[in-house]
Amino acid sequence: MEEPDIIVPGREELAYLLTEAAEIEHGLMCNYLYAAFSLKSSVDEGLSEEELAAVRRWRSTIFTVSREEMLHLAIVNNLLTAIGWKAHFFRPNFPVSPGYHPPGVNLFLAPFDEDTLDHFVFMERPEGVDLPDGAGFGPTADYVRVANPERLSPSAYDYQTVGHLYRGIRDGLEGLCEKLGEKQLFSGDREAQVTADLAQLPGELEAITDLASALRGIAAIVEQGEGSPGHTEESHYHRFCEIRDEYKAFKAKNPDFAPARPVARNPVMYKPPIPAGKIHISEPAAARVLDIGNCV
DSSP, rough: OOOOOOOOSSSHHHHHHHHHHHHHHHHHHHHHHHHHHHOOSSSSOOHHHHHHHHHHHHHHHHHHHHHHHHHHHHHHHHHHHHHTTOOOOOOOOOOOOSSOOTTTOOOOOSSSSSHHHHHHHHOOOOTTOOOOOOOOSSSSOOOOOOOTTTSOOOOOOOOOSSHHHHHHHHHHHHHHHHOHHHHHHSSSSSSSSSSSSOOOSSOOOOOSSSHHHHHHHHHHHHHHOOOOOTTTTSSHHHHHHHHHHHHHHHHHTTTOOOOOOOOOEEESOOOOOOOTOOEEEEHHHHHHHHHHHHHO
């Protein structure tokens, strides 16, 4: 299905789109790490040596993907800083409420299983690839985010893939450079950006100073993970597909294969006013551990 173009009439809309991209990268990183930490770590937990070797491989891959999401978050914040905004590290609590992101962007904390892998593949799929989301990860409400580029306030667009969001950001950067000029658009303080000398992340992390460096940053994000039409074997999409296929092979060989512990889905520390889809952690020792994690 053809998707509408994302219109970027000014700097504020571009910043709005970049802050949404930062929150999605941040949220995906948390989702991946949660699933990775749910994986078992010894044969004492009911795994054979062959199964344990595969689980360790999967955990390592997911950790690598998560570090690359940290790189994406850093690039997006460099883009924000470059256009005169501030870095954005906010993210909503899990599960993200309906309407906050488009209907196809659902961010949950869930243990590693086949449905969760299907969800990760769905989130990282390239533009034009039509796949179902993992069972239990679809939108919990029917809604449309209606954008109105004629208004002064920035608009929230709907898009099917994260790659489409980045395509809109790329087009917005090019359009605003023509409209304002590169020097005027990239007016932020270069020294406020994070580069490779400060953060050792897996990939190129350079200061954004002009359109060329901005487009290199966008290309790095898309090609490494979200929505690259010519995805490589190192893309997040391909790596999650490989893990899913191997998981299915182990499950066919051993129907009792359970690589993850039965951890909580969407745990919350405070008793939620709307409890649906959340698990309130009320046991005192567990709540204290959750509190430490939140503070860190």
